[in-house]
Amino acid sequence: xxxxxxxxxxxxxxxxxxxxxxxxxxxxxxxxxxxxxxxxxxxxxxxxxxxxxxxxxxxxxxxxxxxxxxxxxxxxxxxxxxxxxxxxxxxxxxxxxxxxxxxxxxxxxxxxxxxxxxxxxxxxxxxxxxxxxxxxxxxxxxxxxxxxxxxxxxxxxxxxxxxxxxxxxxxxxxxxxxxxxxxxxxxxxxxxxxxxxxxxxxxxxxxxxxxxxxxxxxxxxxxxxxxxxxxxxxxxxxxxxxxxxxxxxxxxxxxxxxxxxxxxxxxxxxxxxxxxxxxxxxxxxxxxxxxxxxxxxxxxxxxxxxxxxxxxxxxxxxxxxxxxxxxxxxxxxxxxxxxxxxxxxxxxxxxxxxxxxxxxxxxxxxxxxxxxxxxxxxxxxxxxxxxxxxxxxxxxxxxxxxxxxxxxxxxxxxxxxxxxxxxxxxxxx
Amino acid sequence: xxxxxxxxxxxxxxxxxxxxxxxxxxxxxxxxxxxxxxxxxxxxxxxxxxxxxxxxxxxxxxxxxxxxxxxxxxxxxxxxxxxxxxxxxxxxxxxxxxxxxxxxxxxxxxxxxxxxxxxxxxxxxxxxxxxxxxxxxxxxxxxxxxxxxxxxxxxxxxxxxxxxxxxx
Numbered sequence: 072x073x074x075x076x077x078x079x080x081x082x083x084x085x086x087x088x089x090x091x092x093x094x095x096x097x098x099x100x101x102x103x104x105x106x107x108x109x110x111x112x113x114x115x116x117x118x119x120x121x122x123x124x125x126x127x128x129x130x131x132x133x134x135x136x137x138x139x140x141x142x143x144x145x146x147x148x149x150x151x152x153x154x155x156x157x158x159x160x161x162x163x164x165x166x167x168x169x170x171x172x173x174x175x176x177x178x179x180x181x182x183x184x185x186x187x188x189x190x191x192x193x194x195x196x197x198x199x200x201x202x203x204x205x206x207x208x209x210x211x212x213x214x215x216x217x218x219x220x221x222x223x224x225x226x227x228x229x230x231x232x233x234x235x236x237x238x239x240x241x242x243x244x245x246x247x248x249x250x251x252x253x254x255x256x257x258x259x260x261x262x263x264x265x266x267x268x269x270x271x272x273x274x275x276x277x278x279x280x281x282x283x284x285x286x287x288x289x290x291x292x293x294x295x296x297x298x299x300x301x302x303x304x305x306x307x308x309x310x311x312x313x314x315x316x317x318x319x320x321x322x323x324x325x326x327x328x329x330x331x332x333x334x335x336x337x338x339x340x341x342x343x344x345x346x347x348x349x350x351x352x353x354x355x356x357x358x359x360x361x362x363x364x365x366x367x368x369x370x371x372x373x374x375x376x377x378x379x380x381x382x383x384x385x386x387x388x389x390x391x392x393x394x395x396x397x398x399x400x401x402x403x404x405x406x407x408x409x410x411x412x413x414x415x416x417x418x419x420x421x422x423x424x425x426x427x428x429x430x431x432x433x434x435x436x437x438x439x440x441x442x443x444x445x446x447x448x449x450x451x452x453x454x455x456x457x458x459x460x461x462x463x464x465x466x467x468x469x470x471x472x473x474x475x476x477x478x479x480x481x482x483x484x485x486x487x488x489x490x491x492x493x494x495x496x497x498x499x500x
Numbered sequence: 501x502x503x504x505x506x507x508x509x510x511x512x513x514x515x516x517x518x519x520x521x522x523x524x525x526x527x528x529x530x531x532x533x534x535x536x537x538x539x540x541x542x543x544x545x546x547x548x549x550x551x552x553x554x555x556x557x558x559x560x561x562x563x564x565x566x567x568x569x570x571x572x573x574x575x576x577x578x579x580x581x582x583x584x585x586x587x588x589x590x591x592x593x594x595x596x597x598x599x600x601x602x603x604x605x606x607x608x609x610x611x612x613x614x615x616x617x618x619x620x621x622x623x624x625x626x627x628x629x630x631x632x633x634x635x636x637x638x639x640x641x642x643x644x645x646x647x648x649x650x651x652x653x654x655x656x657x658x659x660x661x662x663x664x665x666x667x668x
Contacts (some may be wrong), residue, residue: 218654225655
């Protein structure tokens with residue numbers, strides 16, 4: 072292997088090197104990294120806090136900690152209320168400013184970027200597997216466990232083995248009904264639920280230039296479903312436009328000059344995906360990789376539809392749903408639950424008239440929560456029920472009874488399916 | 501360190517929703533979570549499993565959510581170790597960080613059958629299947645991970661490091 076000077080690195084390698092204080096890192100190397108932001112939720116924070124308090128007294132860098140109750144909130148029972156209380160009291164004791172109550176925050180992976188807390192070049196850890204979402208902003212964002220989070224509370228650091236990077240290049244213009252969700256469901260159907268196990272997925276290509284930030288978040292969000300450590304895009308003008316709205320002075324503290332992979336960096340694999348002829352994609356039970364074109368499922372009847380989550384609960388997702396639901400009704404025997412991911416998105420959806428469209432159609436609109444995605448609350452499934460959902464996992468029992476089934480899809484497909492009561496291509500309405 | 505136990509065999513992609521469904525995650529007590537370990541896959545498993553038993557699985561064990569509750573649930577059920585063809589990354593680090601012995605070995609995971617009695621010797625680096633007579637050499641963990649494992653987990657390791665002045 073020829074290593075030239077200066078060393079050539081992929082984007083993830085570069086950022087890990089910088090935050091380890093090394094000029095170069097290579098895949099397979101163990102590093103102890105300075106973490107810029109670490110966060111946890113109502114399910115993952117309490118065990119971490121318990122562990123932390125056995126070994127430490129004072130959080131190393133409270134300003135770099137965020138605690139967001141979002142999974143079982145508004146607290147669904149006495150125990151869940153107890154979990155959030157543990158977070159709240161810990162935040163108070165440790166002067167952690169970034170603890171947010173319901174009504175002032177939403178789903179962690181949508182709320183944190185919206186708050187301007189995630190910037191390009193950062194190393195971000197979250198005690199939640201969908202932390203990879205934030206790679207859309209050019210950060211190295213890695214999902215970890217509660218003990219990792221406790222270690223970060225203690226030391227401000229995290230340990231990682233530097234991953235190999237797989238380059239995924241999307242080319243071609245997607246057709247009308249194809250969104251970021253369809254692209255990532257298609258990719259995962261090609262490489263499998265462990266096709267990128269331990270790898271960094273670096274996304275690039277002309278297609279991404281024309282997609283929205285919302286689409287990019289969706290794509291990175293599901294990187295974990297292929298086993299990846301993180302998904303990442305290098306920042307471009309679209310990223311900067313988003314950041315200038317959520318954090319106008321970000322460049323003062325985080326110059327983004329060198330946030331490109333090196334031109335001849337070594338990638339383990341390069342995958343090219345031409346999306347020109349891609350149809351909306353749906354992942355059938357019971358794996359996120361079980362994806363096929365939507366038209367293959369046109370006879371599948373559904374009982375419940377969920378539009379929301381850290382995958383597809385953003386404004387453009389609600390807009391896509393509103394465009395389909397306008398003037399239409401949810402099919403007889405079907406329930407449609409719509410969950411804006413943050414209060415800001417909720418408010419904007421209201422201003423745009425989407426909420427009236429949803430209510431007129433017969434949908435339920437919920438306060439931001441992860442709830443039904445993981446079978447927690449706000450729409451759990453009974454035995455034998457079938458759901459189509461804009462979420463990210465459809466393992467057995469994911470959304471309720473182990474005898475229920477979940478299909479994963481885009482907001483447009485989910486909305487169209489709510490109208491017909493069967494899995495439906497939006498163009499067929 | 502030597503572990504000896506009866507094996508339970510599972511397939512590929514045993515995900516964390518199966519290991520411990522989210523509806524039980526209002527608790528983070530090992531004992532409580534152990535009562536529901538793998539119950540959506542086999543409702544009888546929590547009742548049948550005995551302390552010291554070993555899980556043997558296929559590819560991508562522990563995929564899905566980051567929930568450390570999955571490791572707690574296995575421990576709470578009495579599982580002493582997991583042998584798999586491959587592990588999903590967050591489960592892997594959760595097991596290392598909290599001291600649940602894991603072995604990634606395709607041959608052992610393939611050959612061991614349900615009900616086999618095996619010995620896992622981590623310090624000498626082998627698995628011995630007492631039922632079939634087969635023996636498998638297992639790779640040692642990289643140095644860094646061995647340090648964490650031998651300290652009893654990530655936080656005990658961190659405490660040792662602090663005492664040595666190696667981290668703040």
